[in-house]
Amino acid sequence: xxxxxxxxxxxxxxxxxxxxxxxxxxxxxxxxxxxxxxxxxxxxxxxxxxxxxxxxxxxxxxxxxxxxxxxxxxxxxxxxxxxxxxxxxxxxxxxxxxxxxxxxxxxxxxxxxxxxxxxxxxxxxxxxxxxxxxxxxxxxxxxxxxxxxxxxxxxxxxxxxxxxxxxxxxxxxxxxxxxxxxxxxxxxxxxxxxxxxxxxxxxxxxxxxxxxxxxxxxxxxxxxxxxxxxxxxxxxxxxxxxxxxxxxxxxxxxxxxxxxxxxxxxxxxxxxxxxxxxxxxxxxxxxxxxxxxxxxxxxxxxxxxxxxxxxxxxxxxxxxxxxxxxxxxxxxx
Amino acid sequence: xxxxxxxxxxxxxxxxxxxxxxxxxxxxxxxxxxxxxxxxxxxxxxxxxxxxxxxxxxxxxxxxxxxxxxxxxxxxxxxxxxxxxxxxxxxxxxxxxxxxxxxxxxxxxxxxxxxxxxxxxxxxxxxxxxxxxxxxxxxxxxxxxxxxxxxxxxxxxxxxxxxxxxxxxxxxxxxxxxxxxxxxxxxxxxxxxxxxxxxxxxxxxxxxxxxxxxxxxxxxxxxxxxxxxxxxxxxxxxxxxxxxxxxxxxxxxxxxxxxxxxxxxxxxxxxxxxxxxxxxxxxxxxxxxxxxxxxxxxxxxxxxxxxxxxxxxxxxxxxxxxxxxxxxxxxxx
Numbered sequence: 334x335x336x337x338x339x340x341x342x343x344x345x346x347x348x349x350x351x352x353x354x355x356x357x358x359x360x361x362x363x364x365x366x367x368x369x370x371x372x373x374x375x376x377x378x379x380x381x382x383x384x385x386x387x388x389x390x391x392x393x394x395x396x397x398x399x400x401x402x403x404x405x406x407x408x409x410x411x412x413x414x415x416x417x418x419x420x421x422x423x424x425x426x427x428x429x430x431x432x433x434x435x436x437x438x439x440x441x442x443x444x445x446x447x448x449x450x451x452x453x454x455x456x457x458x459x460x461x462x463x464x465x466x467x468x469x470x471x472x473x474x475x476x477x478x479x480x481x482x483x484x485x486x487x488x489x490x491x492x493x494x495x496x497x498x499x500x501x502x503x504x505x506x507x508x509x510x511x512x513x514x515x516x517x518x519x520x521x522x523x524x525x526x527x528x529x530x531x532x533x534x535x536x537x538x539x540x541x542x543x544x545x546x547x548x549x550x551x552x553x554x555x556x557x558x559x560x561x562x563x564x565x566x567x568x569x570x571x572x573x574x575x576x577x578x579x580x581x582x583x584x585x586x587x588x589x590x591x592x593x594x595x596x597x598x599x600x601x602x603x604x605x606x607x608x609x610x611x612x613x614x615x616x617x618x619x620x621x622x623x624x625x626x627x628x629x630x631x632x633x634x635x636x637x638x639x640x641x642x643x644x645x646x647x648x649x650x651x652x653x654x655x656x657x658x659x660x661x662x663x664x665x666x
Numbered sequence: 667x668x669x670x671x672x673x674x675x676x677x678x679x680x681x682x683x684x685x686x687x688x689x690x691x692x693x694x695x696x697x698x699x700x701x702x703x704x705x706x707x708x709x710x711x712x713x714x715x716x717x718x719x720x721x722x723x724x725x726x727x728x729x730x731x732x733x734x735x736x737x738x739x740x741x742x743x744x745x746x747x748x749x750x751x752x753x754x755x756x757x758x759x760x761x762x763x764x765x766x767x768x769x770x771x772x773x774x775x776x777x778x779x780x781x782x783x784x785x786x787x788x789x790x791x792x793x794x795x796x797x798x799x800x801x802x803x804x805x806x807x808x809x810x811x812x813x814x815x816x817x818x819x820x821x822x823x824x825x826x827x828x829x830x831x832x833x834x835x836x837x838x839x840x841x842x843x844x845x846x847x848x849x850x851x852x853x854x855x856x857x858x859x860x861x862x863x864x865x866x867x868x869x870x871x872x873x874x875x876x877x878x879x880x881x882x883x884x885x886x887x888x889x890x891x892x893x894x895x896x897x898x899x900x901x902x903x904x905x906x907x908x909x910x911x912x913x914x915x916x917x918x919x920x921x922x923x924x925x926x927x928x929x930x931x932x933x934x935x936x937x938x939x940x941x942x943x944x945x946x947x948x949x950x951x952x953x954x955x956x957x958x959x960x961x962x963x964x965x966x967x968x969x970x971x972x973x974x975x976x977x978x979x980x981x982x983x984x985x986x987x988x989x990x991x992x993x994x995x996x997x998x999x
Contacts, residue, residue, distance in 0.1 A: 468911055478848055481856040515811055515899040523814040523896045547903030551911045563856045564897045566848040568904060570880030575905065578801055578884045579912045582932055587925075594925040599915055 334364050336639050337421040337430035340371035341399045342437030344626050347371055350436070351379040353632025358387045360633065361640050366390045368430055370421040371399070396420040399437075406440030410448055418442055422449040425618050432619035432639035434610060436627050442620060443479060443613060450618035453648070455655035458483075459615030460491050460562075461622060462498060463569055467553025473499055474550075474558040477611060478566030485528040488512070488559050490655075492539055494614040495557035497654050501645035502612075502638065509555035511545035513564060519544065525561065533559075538657060609634030612642070614651070619643055667697050669972050670754040670763035673704035674732045675770030677959050680704055683769070684712040686965025691720045693966065694973050699723045701763055703754040704732070729753040732770075739773030743781055751775055755782040758951050765952035765972035767943060769960050775953060776812060776946060783951035786981070788988035791816075792948030793824050793895075794955060795831060796902055800886025806832055807883075807891040810944060811899030818861040821845070821892050823988075825872055827947040828890035830987050834978035835945075835971065842888035844878035846897060852877065858894065866892075871990060942967030945975070947984070952976055 338354050340347035347369070354367045369376050373395040380386055398416040400409050410419055418441050424430040426449040435442045443459070452459060462475035475491045476483065492510050499508035512530055514522040519530050521544060533541040542555055550558060550568065560568075580596070587594055609631060610621035619642045623635045642648075671687050673680040680702070687700045702709050706728040713719055731749040733742050743752055751774050757763040759782040768775045776792070785792060795808035808824045809816065825843050832841035845863055847855040852863050854877060866874040875888055883891060883901065893901075913929070920927055942964060943954035952975045956968045975981075 481848055513900060515814055515896055523894075526896070547900040547905070548907035550904055551907035561856075563848055563859070564900055567846060567880040567897055567901060571883055571901060571904070572880070572908065574881035574884035575908050576912065579909065579916075583916050583929065586929055586932055587927055590927050592920075592925045592927045594920055594923050594927065596916070596919055599919055 334640065334643050335366045335368060335430045336432045336434065336636055336643075337368045337370055337394070337424045338632070338636065339417045339421050339433070339435035339437055340369040340376050341396070341417040342435045342623070342625065343632070346436070347376050347379050349627060349629050350632055351376060351383070352629035353627075353636065354391065355380075355383055355386055356629060356633040357636035357640070358390050361637060363390075365640055366392070367636070368392055368394050368421075368424065370394045370396050370417040370424070372396070394420060394424065400441045402438060404438065404441065406438060406444040409438075409441040410445060418445050419449075422446060422620070425620070426450055431643045432621070434621040434623065434632070434635050434639050436623035436625055436632065439479075439622050442622050446613055446616045446618065446620040450616040450620065453615055453617055453651055453655055455658065456490050456494070456615035458487050458490070459613055460494065461611050461613055462495060463565075463611045464609075465550070465569065465572060467551055469553035471503065472550065472553055472558055473503065473556060474560065474565055474569065475614065476560065476562035476565050477569050478562045480561065481563040481566070483525065483561040485525060485532050488525070488529040488561065489532045489536065489658075490615065492533060492536070492541070492557065492559050493654050493658055494651060495559065496539060497647065497651045498612060498614060499556040501647045501650060502641055503556055505556045507540050508557050509540050509542045510557040510559060511542050511549065511555045513550070513558055513560035514544035515546065517544050517546060529559070536658065538654070609638045612638065618648060667973065667976050668699045668701060668763045669765045669767065669969055669976075670701045670703055670727070670757045671965070671969065672750040672754050672766070672768035672770055673702040673709050674729070674750040675768045675956070675958065676965070679769070680709050680712050682960060682962050683965055684709060684716070685962035686960075686969065687724065688713075688716055688719055689962060689966040690969035690973070691723050694970060696723075698973055699725070700969070701725055701727050701754075701757065703727045703729050703750040703757070705729070727753060727757065733774045735771060737771065737774065739771060739777040742771075742774040743778060751778050752782075755779060755953070758953070759783055764976045765954070767954040767956065767965070767968050767972050769956035769958055769965065772955050775955050779946055779949045779951065779953040783949040783953065786948055786950055786985055786988055788991065789823050789827070789948035791820050791823070792946055793827060794944050794946055795828060796898075796944045797942075798883070798902065798905060800884055802886035804836065805883065805886055805891055806836065806889060807893065807898055807902065808947065809893065809895035809898050810902050811895045813894065814896040814899070816858065816894040818858060818865050821858070821862040821894065822865045822869065823948065825866060825869070825874070825890065825892050826987050826991055827984060828892065829872060830980065830984045831945060831947060832889040834980045834983060835974055836889055838889045840873050841890050842873050842875045843890040843892060844875050844882065844888045846879075846883070846891055846893035847877035848879065850877050850879060862892070869991065871987070942971045945971065951981060
């Protein structure tokens, strides 16, 4: 299996990517090969700093351009055809790589994935999912910010995509799916949520547990949270900041009082790097997006996620799920 | 000044309300009188348990009915005309009381306030605001769940109402107003947020600081957060649960390791009872809504909030602000 890794995406590229890739090669099966995409000289120099590199499973594909935050995502394909994102996605699209991972511009990865990998049939809008920590384990939230104005059928498609992701990558046989709303009763919610609730309830292949509220996102007890990208993004950024703020405040209080307490297990629960990358679901391929400020551990975990997605045949399962759904997509209506 | 307090609203009514009211009478100025509305016998029995009660400033207005969670809010006026909520609001509407507070059904208080107190001119939809803790102090978020589908002009009206509330009750001379979105740039957001941004930017009387993100709700540095009631409600319930979960987890870790650490200051920051009630803004009166599971301290703080609102002439200031705005309301268009 070959995974194409954009080596030019993080704030500390390619240092972070090279370290993450070498970590993944050591951690994962001997069937894994990694292609690092980006500036060959810089990547080679970084590799040179490491010892015991599995060179036979690590290669470099040169890409002369780099996408920056100021590049218009939709113009990247045309204006930066030799960027690490475009080159990496094309390797995946042509079958020379089985998956792609990038910590670069989310918009450019999305646009490139859509154009190069194409959408899966039955999906109107691919969605970025994010795994968030809850009191009862990880929860896949989708959408996490890509689609801020959603129609009910888009949210239903997210539910199907999330179900398959949870089955294949979260080892949940019959994933419970909750719809984010302002009350647990079916009649609580805004117009879109009310209409979505009715569609999800009528979808026999989904284990729909009904509406969930903000507090349930903390309690957990279900595997997939469906919401539009506006509220998803607000919640995600809020959660990251709240966890950091609370833990920081506790840490200072402990220090001031010279208390010796080990909170490392707790910190780990809220360490977002543990959760790897955010999968772009609904395209015809495995495309994983990492934070621009990812540490090497997050890149390594993102590669592991891509590896597991390929091994479990995630995309074929999604294709099968979508073919069996009763809801029409925009294409077919 | 007379404040009408629904004594039958909390889960432990009227015990909680009586204790909160007596606390408020002791804490606040000698000009404060409180009317406790509800079952006379039960309230008298509760008052009998307290010593040194300022009887000259505490009276009971009997109301034979009590609104329950299963009552339809819009039918309460008609079906339970002698309920503590309706009786209390009518006392305020007629001028016999200067403000009203209830920890009963939010929907019934809203519906009753709208019908009895009426909307302020220029307000299409009254809004419930909630004060939430941030790293730099309290922040008024509106809407907190009342209006789940909002049009841009509704959000602009919330901004005006929030501005005056922050001036009068948060002692902020020139309150900074942020619009909740998925990015700080004006072009980031869903359709409603984009349109609202443009309206707020053109409103010279508002100190609009632009879009704020989920993480900014933690960082703070502004006084008023404008959002629709769907995302506001999700955020609020999430925040309450997240703070409880994080603090609980920290507490257990400390206990397991037998560490003696005083986190009471921190706990106080996230103790929602500190923040009293949620004001219903946009009606022609002071109407404060408390949680059904409020402790006496929250009722006391809610009464203090009502007291300060009356003293600062909040409603007159709101009327003046709305008269000077440039945006038409639905009534006038």
